[in-house]
Amino acid sequence: MTQYVIIGDGISGSSAAETLREEDPDAKITVITDEGEPLYNRILIKEHAKGKLPEAPISIHDEDWYEDRDIDLSLNTHVTSVDTEGKVVHTHDSGEIPYDKLLVATGGTPTQLPVENSDADGIHHFWTFEDARGIRNHADEADRGVIVGAGLLGIDFAAVCGAQGIEADYLMRGDRWWRYALSAEGAEIMHEGMRDVGVEPVFDSGVDRFEVDDDGRVTAAVDPNGDRYECDFAGVAIGLSFNTEFLRGAGIEQDNGIVVDEYMQTNVDDVYAAGDLTQFHDVLLGEQAQNGSWGSAKEQGRVAAINMAADAEEEGFQWVSSYSITHFDFPFLSFGHPTRGDEHAERKYSDTEWRRIAFKDGKIVGGVLIGDLSPQSKFKQLMREQRVVADQAEVLLEQSVDLDELAPTQEQ
Ligand SMILES: Cc1cc2nc3c(=O)[nH]c(=O)nc-3n(C[C@H](O)[C@H](O)[C@H](O)COP(=O)(O)OP(=O)(O)OC[C@H]3O[C@@H](n4cnc5c(N)ncnc54)[C@H](O)[C@@H]3O)c2cc1C
Structure with a gap:
């Protein structure tokens, strides 16, 4: 029976646990978190702080959720080190938890x-x-x-x-x-x-x-x-310091985060990482990238688990992330990697409506939409298709984007 250990019960760790159970019904799965409560919606805690939401809707899993899936959950347990040779995780209370495959999903702490x-x-x-x-x-x-x-x-x-x-x-x-x-x-x-x-x-x-x-x-x-x-x-809120101190001496490559390939594998055998703390290979961008968003962390956890359970490079991570803000009278959405472009196109439509698209090597790599978020799915589609469209910015800046107006010759 394979023993999986997941450090961190944020959305990446939790989504990995759920997927592992689906993929490997007989495995032993342990999730360790130093928080005192199981997975909750980190995005919604701001609504709680604003005084708007009570506690209950923010919780995602209760302890029964883990029990029902035969997943061992250790709350209030801080991982202090990992022995990647002996394949053992050490905890603050002298616990020693052996693993066959390990997922590091410990996110960051505000700097x-x-x-x-x-x-x-x-x-x-x-x-x-x-x-x-x-x-x-x-x-x-x-x-x-x-x-x-x-x-x-x-x-x-x-x-x-x-x-x-x-x-x-x-x-x-x-x-x-x-x-x-x-x-x-x-x-x-x-x-x-x-x-x-x-x-x-x-x-x-x-x-x-x-x-x-x-x-x-x-x-x-x-x-x-x-x-x-x-x-x-x-x-x-000046940024995050990634929670990787416990990996000191474990031989895992880091570069402002844990370096993983598109299968969420680190450089050390049987050790995977997922979520905010990864420096992952973004297949759409063609470079190492980092992403601090809920959807991306959830998908990385799922993809890591698929590959862990398959014991193979079964599925690569390919995802266009987005992050929205709904605090004001107008919505705001950032998608992809809006800071990574080498070329930009933008337009203001009204006092509360604006759009900016970032291109790299002629392809969309991200952008920001304010006021009208409706073009997001079309821009994400172009990103996934990796189409060279920077020279057709006029079409992309039309208030209502019609992809049929793009010249077909630009497809790669
Ligand atoms: C206030 C706020 C608002 C946000 N709003 C949005 C939004 O609108 N849209 C969006 O997409 N994203 C948003 N995010 C970001 C999003 O929540 C994160 O990208 C996502 O939660 C990251 O998930 P993760 O699993 O990688 O890490 P985390 O959620 O950080 O989970 C890591 C877990 O590991 C635990 N841990 C760390 N070290 C150890 C250790 N040594 N031993 C045991 N456990 C350990 C941590 O305590 C934590 O529980 C927001 C974040 C915050 C804080």
Whole structure:
């Protein structure tokens, strides 16, 4: 009987466990997580922090779900090391769990700002349900906020402040939100969305240090220009540090994440990785890539499990990810790798409608849609087909995209 061990019960680990059970009914499957609760919807915890959703709808699996599938679930168990020669996982409570095949699905932990007082009371990071509970409780009573991190997670803090009536300054480096994927014109729509909920974007800023009171509670952020922003609530979302310390000495190749091939295999026999922490070979992009999104993590877990159970390179990971934001009066969607293009086409259609497509070697590799998300499936189709279409940007920027208008000669 094959013994599978999965470290991490986020969406990638959990989806792998489910697939392994389907593929290998007799196997022994163990899932280890250092969180105190089984899989929940990490995307929805922001709604909880906003004060909108109660706890129950956020949970995805209860413990019975694992029992019903004969999957051993170890909650509150931190993996401290892996012996890839002896094929054993070691846990904080001296547990030793042998494996035939191992999946590392441990995601990341929010990075703390490397500045004075960055761990003061009232400064929040956002990754777990516990974080969301803490943010919700504090946001209820806070008046002034500061947000740091001009990306997809930072904007969740802006939404929490907006929903909880906290007036906030959003301190950004550079001249706009998510400057790697948006032009000034697109970003301005997002800035207006923030202002509408009471969050003021502040550009060419950031945090040099936090000030605290005698009780160690945050009272202000001081930016590199010396400007001081009073706050009793701060949200920091400047990126993730991947949870791989326990792999020290295990011989697994890492490069800001765990390097895997399209089958989710690491360089070490019988060790696979899936989810946010992988540097995977993106077959559509033709390069190593990384992706921090729910759908991608779920699919990577599934694909890893298929290959683990088959003991072969049965199925490659091929996926166009997307990430949507619904905090404002208009929807926002990023798809693929919008920051990886070498050429771009964009258009503004109205005060709340804008589109940008990123091309690499003439093929779409990603983009951002604001206001009207309807072209997403067509753009994703072109990505999957790997069609060279950059020279037909006019067709792609039509308000209503008609793929039949693309010249057939451009197909590869
Ligand atoms: C607030 C928020 C909003 C988001 N919104 C969106 C969105 O709108 N759309 C979208 O697509 N994505 C969104 N995401 C991102 C998405 O949730 C992640 O991409 C996805 O959850 C990653 O899943 P994962 O399984 O790779 O890792 P995780 O979900 O991070 O799971 C890893 C698990 O491993 C555990 N672990 C780590 N180290 C160890 C160890 N040593 N021993 C045992 N267990 C360990 C962790 O505690 C964790 O439970 C959001 C994320 C957050 C935090």
